[in-house]
Amino acid sequence: xxxxxxxxxxxxxxxxxxxxxxxxxxxxxxxxxxxxxxxxxxxxxxxxxxxxxxxxxxxxxxxxxxxxxxxxxxxxxxxxxxxxxxxxxxxxxxxxxxxxxxxxxxxxxxxxxxxxxxxxxxxxxxxxxxxxxxxxxxxxxxxxxxxxxxxxxxxxxxxxxxxxxxxxxxxxxxxxxxxxxxxxxxxxxxxxxxxxxxxxxxxxxxxxxxxxxxxxxxxxxxxxxxxxxxxxxxxxxxxxxxxxxxxxxxxxxxxxxxxxxxxxxxxxxxxxxxxxxxxxxxxxxxxxxxxxxxxxxxxxxxxxxxxxxxxxxxxxxxxxxxxxxxxxxxxxxxx
Amino acid sequence: xxxxxxxxxxxxxxxxxxxxxxxxxxxxxxxxxxxxxxxxxxxxxxxxxxxxxxxxxxxxxxxxxxxxxxxxxxxxxxxxxxxxxxxxxxxxxxxxxxxxxxxxxxxxxxxxxxxxxxxxxxxxxxxxxxxxxxxxxxxxxxxxxxxxxxxxxxxxxxxxxxxxxxxxxxxxxxxxxxxxxxxxxxxxxxxxxxxxxxxxxxxxxxxxxxxxxxxxxxxxxxxxxxxxxxxxxxxxxxxxxxxxxxxxxxxxxxxxxxxxxxxxxxxxxxxxxxxxxxxxxxxxxxxxxxxxxxxxxxxxxxxxxxxxxxxxxxxxxxxxxxxxxxxxxxxxxxx
DNA sequence: GTGAAAGCGCTAACAG
DNA sequence: CTGTTAGCGCTTTCAC
Numbered sequence: 001x002x003x004x005x006x007x008x009x010x011x012x013x014x015x016x017x018x019x020x021x022x023x024x025x026x027x028x029x030x031x032x033x034x035x036x037x038x039x040x041x042x043x044x045x046x047x048x049x050x051x052x053x054x055x056x057x058x059x060x061x062x063x064x065x066x067x068x069x070x071x072x073x074x075x076x077x078x079x080x081x082x083x084x085x086x087x088x089x090x091x092x093x094x095x096x097x098x099x100x101x102x103x104x105x106x107x108x109x110x111x112x113x114x115x116x117x118x119x120x121x122x123x124x125x126x127x128x129x130x131x132x133x134x135x136x137x138x139x140x141x142x143x144x145x146x147x148x149x150x151x152x153x154x155x156x157x158x159x160x161x162x163x164x165x166x167x168x169x170x171x172x173x174x175x176x177x178x179x180x181x182x183x184x185x186x187x188x189x190x191x192x193x194x195x196x197x198x199x200x201x202x203x204x205x206x207x208x209x210x211x212x213x214x215x216x217x218x219x220x221x222x223x224x225x226x227x228x229x230x231x232x233x234x235x236x237x238x239x240x241x242x243x244x245x246x247x248x249x250x251x252x253x254x255x256x257x258x259x260x261x262x263x264x265x266x267x268x269x270x271x272x273x274x275x276x277x278x279x280x281x282x283x284x285x286x287x288x289x290x291x292x293x294x295x296x297x298x299x300x301x302x303x304x305x306x307x308x309x310x311x312x313x314x315x316x317x318x319x320x321x322x323x324x325x326x327x328x329x330x331x332x333x334x335x
Numbered sequence: 336x337x338x339x340x341x342x343x344x345x346x347x348x349x350x351x352x353x354x355x356x357x358x359x360x361x362x363x364x365x366x367x368x369x370x371x372x373x374x375x376x377x378x379x380x381x382x383x384x385x386x387x388x389x390x391x392x393x394x395x396x397x398x399x400x401x402x403x404x405x406x407x408x409x410x411x412x413x414x415x416x417x418x419x420x421x422x423x424x425x426x427x428x429x430x431x432x433x434x435x436x437x438x439x440x441x442x443x444x445x446x447x448x449x450x451x452x453x454x455x456x457x458x459x460x461x462x463x464x465x466x467x468x469x470x471x472x473x474x475x476x477x478x479x480x481x482x483x484x485x486x487x488x489x490x491x492x493x494x495x496x497x498x499x500x501x502x503x504x505x506x507x508x509x510x511x512x513x514x515x516x517x518x519x520x521x522x523x524x525x526x527x528x529x530x531x532x533x534x535x536x537x538x539x540x541x542x543x544x545x546x547x548x549x550x551x552x553x554x555x556x557x558x559x560x561x562x563x564x565x566x567x568x569x570x571x572x573x574x575x576x577x578x579x580x581x582x583x584x585x586x587x588x589x590x591x592x593x594x595x596x597x598x599x600x601x602x603x604x605x606x607x608x609x610x611x612x613x614x615x616x617x618x619x620x621x622x623x624x625x626x627x628x629x630x631x632x633x634x635x636x637x638x639x640x641x642x643x644x645x646x647x648x649x650x651x652x653x654x655x656x657x658x659x660x661x662x663x664x665x666x667x668x669x670x
Numbered sequence: 671g672t673g674a675a676a677g678c679g680c681t682a683a684c685a686g
Numbered sequence: 687c688t689g690t691t692a693g694c695g696c697t698t699t700c701a702c
Contacts, residue, residue: 031671031672053452055696058697072417078408081434099416099420117387142338340678341679342680350689354689357682357688388679388680391680392694395694
């Protein structure tokens with residue numbers, strides 16, 4: 001369990017470790033081709049594996065970046081990661097993924113962990129819009145490049161790329177109304193998630209636009225999980241109000257709602273239209289009964305990568321805000 | 336962008352860096368309480384963040400482990416990660432996740448990356464049963480604790496925890512037959528994934544047991560993705576053979592098949608029963624129309640953690656093979 | 671082209 | 687209880 005070091009190679013070849021280091025770093029101009037060859041041969045033969053820990057300690061740069069996500073079950077985040085990982089890899093960065101499980105404390109732990117590992121930058125989708133504000137602030141002040149994505153942080157001047165939740169929500173509800181749906185339930189997200197607040201606004205605006213009176217009982221708290229979606233649906237049903245559409249905050253909570261309705265033999269989408277602002281195209285396949293407006297995940301990841309990279313390279317942490325618009329086309333449900 | 340070091344703190348307080356190091360490591364017995372307090376106060380005030388790079392280089396131990404998964408869209412892997420991350424965190428390990436995108440080359444890159452970061456151990460679900468065998472062998476020989484999970488590697492004596500795919504597949508197909516399904520299509524996985532081969536065996540065995548003649552046209556190659564599932568289904572339909580059930584290798588490929596059938600207005604599960612050996616309980620919610628035998632993800636993660644930890648702590652890399660049995664209960668589909 | 675030496679930030683023996 | 691010292695493995699001047 002002893003790793004081979006450049007010193008071992010140097011000793012084996014009777015040369016200095018500096019030369020070995022240079023050769024292995026591919027510094028062709030400062031190493032004689034013959035020596036180069038011998039060193040590479042020895043390295044392979046002896047099974048040398050360069051110690052990034054030492055390199056990074058020396059270089060004061062890790063070429064690692066961290067991605068912090070609130071949860072992992074929604075395809076949205078995995079798609080984001082996939083794209084981001086690909087783009088960063090092309091630029092020579094490795095990616096460390098950390099999941100916070102919607103818990104600000106775990107998020108803080110993750111951030112500290114990443115900082116202690118001296119990552120070069122962080123992309124984060126925060127799980128709470130205010131709980132870890134101090135930590136974010138401190139890290140940025142210390143000069144760590146940070147880009148926030150998807151969920152917004154309003155009270156802090158940070159770089160962020162997000163979608164226009166208000167607009168997309170408005171659009172989606174309007175589309176439902178134009179299709180003849182009159183009684184639209186909104187399973188709202190928690191108010192500590194900015195997107196939830198914005199989507200609620202969009203819902204209200206659309207109703208107003210069509211002069212549909214707002215009844216607060218049509219908005220139920222749905223949290224983030226499927227279980228919470230189930231509870232929300234059951235609560236709404238207990239009011240005994242008529243309804244013909246449900247607009248959920250997350251894909252997960254709407255799935256919960258759906259399962260409740262299915263048990264009661266509702267026909268979807270004839271009796272009731274289900275929709276959400278969804279993460280990915282895959283969504284059509286996975287949740288075929290649910291209409292959705294698509295979020296531009298790929299674009300979001302690309303923008304986040306671009307900003308992070310700029311910050312890392314230029315050491316200029318000027319914040320940059322990007323608001324994307326999703327694919328504003330209501331997908332018809334297929335089931 | 337200059338991090339505070341223990342030397343800075345030592346200088347500030349006019350003491351030696353050793354004392355600072357001890358204090359910050361919580362070595363209460365060797366530091367006067369008063370000094371302890373002063374050091375902690377200074378560390379906080381100055382915004383000290385311990386440099387793990389240096390610690391790890393010195394300690395020759397990172398307390399980081401790596402988890403390598405072939406893909407991220409299936410809930411199964413995210414559930415595994417969630418559980419594993421939790422258990423390892425409790426034992427003081429951090430987790431680095433790397434996704435290979437079903438590509439052996441990316442997998443190799445991931446492994447090298449993790450090795451260069453000197454992780455203490457690796458959990459891996461390999462994307463190919465033979466392509467990276469040499470790399471696995473080399474790493475184990477070098478003394479890196481490795482545990483394989485879910486997908487088996489038969490040609491190498493490694494630690495692995497997996498499920499009895501053969502048995503579960505047999506059970507599932509038998510259950511279909513007992514429910515009166517006669518013409519069962521099997522959308523098979525690629526033969527470079529061990530589980531696919533085993534499940535195919537289970538399928539054959541069950542047919543044999545009930546004296547149902549085997550027609551090779553009922554087994555179509557379905558790969559791993561939804562797209563491949565779609566192609567597979569279309570190919571099978573082109574044969575014009577009767578069928579009343581489909582047993583897919585992955586959740587994703589069966590979803591592809593399902594979408595094809597739905598376009599043709601098949602009723603699921605009345606006209607055709609869909610099933611797969613699924614990753615998680617969540618599956619019931621997400622794919623309500625698909626029957627499934629559940630895999631014991633949590634248990635799998637726990638076992639993997641246990642083995643990895645033992646290997647890390649004892650430096651004893653003796654391999655250990657665990658074969659789990661899923662929850663052998665065919666869930667009735669709900670839609 | 672190559673080597674010698676300094677040092678990245680930290681820990682752990684050893685000495686006091 | 688505290689300080690001194692010697693590295694962990696590597697890169698990078700600065701000499702030769």
